[in-house]
Amino acid sequence: MGTDEHEDEGRGYGRALLGAWLLIATSCTREAPSDAGGSSDDALAETEGSGADGEDEVGSSSDSGSEGSSSGGDSESSETETESETDTETETDTDTETDTETETETETETETDTGGPPFSCAGLLAYQDCDGPPDDIDLDPIHAIGIDCPGPADQTIQATAAELVAADWESWRICKRYGGYAGPNYDDRLWAANDDPWLSPDAEEVPANTSTTILALSTGPINQPPALGICHESSSQQFKGPTDNPDGGGLPEPLSPTHGSNQGMGGTPFEGCDGVNDCSDSLHDAWFNQGWNEPFDKLWLQLALEVPADVSGFIFDFAYFSSEYPDWYGTKYNDMFVVWSTSESYTGNVVFVNGAPLTVTSLEDAGAFQYKGGAPEFSGTGFGDFAGTGWYVGRGSVVPGEVVELTFFLADMGDFQRATVVLLDNFRWECGGCDPSEVDDCGIAPV
Numbered sequence: 001m002g003t004d005e006h007e008d009e010g011r012g013y014g015r016a017l018l019g020a021w022l023l024i025a026t027s028c029t030r031e032a033p034s035d036a037g038g039s040s041d042d043a044l045a046e047t048e049g050s051g052a053d054g055e056d057e058v059g060s061s062s063d064s065g066s067e068g069s070s071s072g073g074d075s076e077s078s079e080t081e082t083e084s085e086t087d088t089e090t091e092t093d094t095d096t097e098t099d100t101e102t103e104t105e106t107e108t109e110t111e112t113d114t115g116g117p118p119f120s121c122a123g124l125l126a127y128q129d130c131d132g133p134p135d136d137i138d139l140d141p142i143h144a145i146g147i148d149c150p151g152p153a154d155q156t157i158q159a160t161a162a163e164l165v166a167a168d169w170e171s172w173r174i175c176k177r178y179g180g181y182a183g184p185n186y187d188d189r190l191w192a193a194n195d196d197p198w199l200s201p202d203a204e205e206v207p208a209n210t211s212t213t214i215l216a217l218s219t220g221p222i223n224q225p226p227a228l229g230i231c232h233e234s235s236s237q238q239f240k241g242p243t244d245n246p247d248g249g250g251l252p253e254p255l256s257p258t259h260g261s262n263q264g265m266g267g268t269p270f271e272g273c274d275g276v277n278d279c280s281d282s283l284h285d286a287w288f289n290q291g292w293n294e295p296f297d298k299l300w301l302q303l304a305l306e307v308p309a310d311v312s313g314f315i316f317d318f319a320y321f322s323s324e325y326p327d328w329y330g331t332k333y334n335d336m337f338v339v340w341s342t343s344e345s346y347t348g349n350v351v352f353v354n355g356a357p358l359t360v361t362s363l364e365d366a367g368a369f370q371y372k373g374g375a376p377e378f379s380g381t382g383f384g385d386f387a388g389t390g391w392y393v394g395r396g397s398v399v400p401g402e403v404v405e406l407t408f409f410l411a412d413m414g415d416f417q418r419a420t421v422v423l424l425d426n427f428r429w430e431c432g433g434c435d436p437s438e439v440d441d442c443g444i445a446p447v
Contacts, residue, residue, distance in 0.1 A: 117154045119308040121431035127209035128155040131193070137213050137229050139174050145316065146209035146427045147303060157209070157427065160403060161304040165252070168244035170221040171299050174213050176229035178423055179380035186212055190377055193425055194317060194447065198393060201441075202432045206315065210426045219243065219297040219335060219412040220419030233382030237323035240382070240419035247296040247416065255340045255407060257287035260348050269355065270346070270436040279348035279436070282357050283338070292332045292359075295411035301424075303406045307398045313433025314404070315395050315426075317447065318351075321381065321388035322420040324360045325369065334359040334413045335420035341396045342405040346436040350396040351444050358444075359413070360420075363389065370446075382419070391447040397433050 117123070130149035132138040142148050142162045149156045166172055176187060183190025195208040216222060216231055220240025225231055251257065259266025260277030266284065273279035286292045305314075316339075324333050337358040339351045349357055356362035363369055370390040371377045378384045398404045410422050434442040 116152045119154050119157075119311070119429070121308070121310045121429070123154055124207065126155065126207050127157075127428065128152065129209050129211050131210060131212040134176060134187075134212055135228070137174060137176060141172060141174065141215050141301065142303075144174050144213050144215040145301075145424050147305070157305065157429065159303050159305055162302070164299075164301050166217075166245055166299040168221070168299075170224075171218050171243045171245055171297070173216045173222045173225065173231050174229060175216050175225070175231035175423075176213055178214065178216055178231045178421075179378065180232065181377045181379045191319065191381070191423060194391065198315060198428070198447075200430060200432060204430065204432050206428050206430055208426060209428045214423050214425040215301075216421060216423055217299060217301075217408075217410050218419055218421045219245075219299075219410060219416075222421075232380045234380075235382060236384070237321075237382040237386065237419040237421070240323070241297065241412065242416035243297045243299075245297045245299045247298070248294070249298075250293070251295070251338075252298065252300055252407065252409065254342055254405070255283075255338060255409060257283035257293070259284050270442075273347050275347050277348070279346055280350070280352055280355075282349050282352040282355055285355075286334070286336075286357060286359065286362075290332070292334050292336075292413055294332065294414050295336070296414075296416040297412045298409070299411075300407055300409040302408075304403055305406070306403050307400055308429060309400050311398065311400055311429040311431055311433070313395065313397050313430035313442075314406075315393050315428050315430050316424065317391055317426040318394055319389055319391050319423045320358055320363065320420070321378075321383045321386065321422075322360050323383060323386040323418040324420065325364060325387035326373070328360065328418075329364055330361050332414035333418070334361050335418075336409075336411055336413050337420075337422050338407075338409045339394055339396075340407040340409065341398075343397065344399040344402050345397040346442075350442060351394050353444070360387070363387075381421075383421075392444045393447055394444050395430070395434050395442050397436050397442055 127146065128149060128151035129146055130138055130143045130151070138144070141164045142159070147157055147162055148159050164172065176192065177189040178191035181190045182188055183192070185194045186192040193210040193212060193214050195210055197208060198206045200206065213229060218240070220237065221243060222231065223233055256277045258264070258277040259281050260274050260279040261270065261281050262268040262272045264274040264277060266281050269281045270279055278284065320337055322335050324335055328334070337351065338349050341347065341350050351358050353362050353366035353368055364387070368389055369387040372387045373385045378388065408424060410420065412420065436442045
């Protein structure tokens, strides 16, 4: 396909930029798919047997994956008494209402109670995730990665603020599995939640914070699941796009492509952070020198988390796929994934390879695309002719007791054609943490 694929055809720059901040409740409502035919994976066998990616593979894989969590909400109702009722009736009704409201409030508090002992690394045996059972999964995108689940304070990760910024509900999905290739994760699939513990370089075993679902983010529309949580693409990602998510306007706050190391002078990545700009210095070259600075179809997830007293790091699982490879390798059509941390220990991008943010070009240069055109692992994803990583663990540092702010950002670069997808799951605290000033300590590593 020629370069005219990346020109603005029929879309027009007059299209309104929809960048509404979605509250969690709104996101849940807009996400809910229709369950056409139930939640059984077997019911999808014929559907997955067709399309550009071929049938589900029954092969094996040594990769592992990641997961998320979820929750619901309660509501109260009140009634108004007419003036024609007697005083006795009014008093009786008022007492009844009071009792009912009190009972409802008590039930709500019980369901969402996060009291009890605070989170402690020493005492944590398992997280209490809220993905939900296979036939009734939670469709909240914040819950899907393991945040804000109801449960004891010492087994959950609570946010002081959490929002998915995506005006187009088709640009994200809650998936029990993405595609259909066989693997070691949930439901014996590759692109699904991984409930195995993670072993840190310091031999710290971190339990999983997931069970049945993952969160998929995309720069193109994701098909409505034909069955609950079964995310399957029967057509090529080459023809996905655009979405109704915003274009232009640079990076969302607080992301900054400017050098942040050496007190803003740059040149000493991960050291001397100025606390505002990118201390990894990984965004500067692509943004300023290469001129790859035109984002389209932007969406991002923002979290503010209070760090427990004995925690020094965090980890999460992710995978990256793009249909920009191989045709647009080394060009401005270089779709970008950034995870930005604002912490007392470090401010900047925490996912990078060879000093560059995660893009088609940087991943290819680093040899980080584990799967390429024709790989059976792409079955049911729409990426059969393109490229994707395996599952990775992202790792960052925090300071005990602080409030760390995280932004997971994904965008088409240079145009709105050809989709890129990121799978996210399994956010957890790491007690020992990592040292951003040490090479290959923080950052990303294969699962």
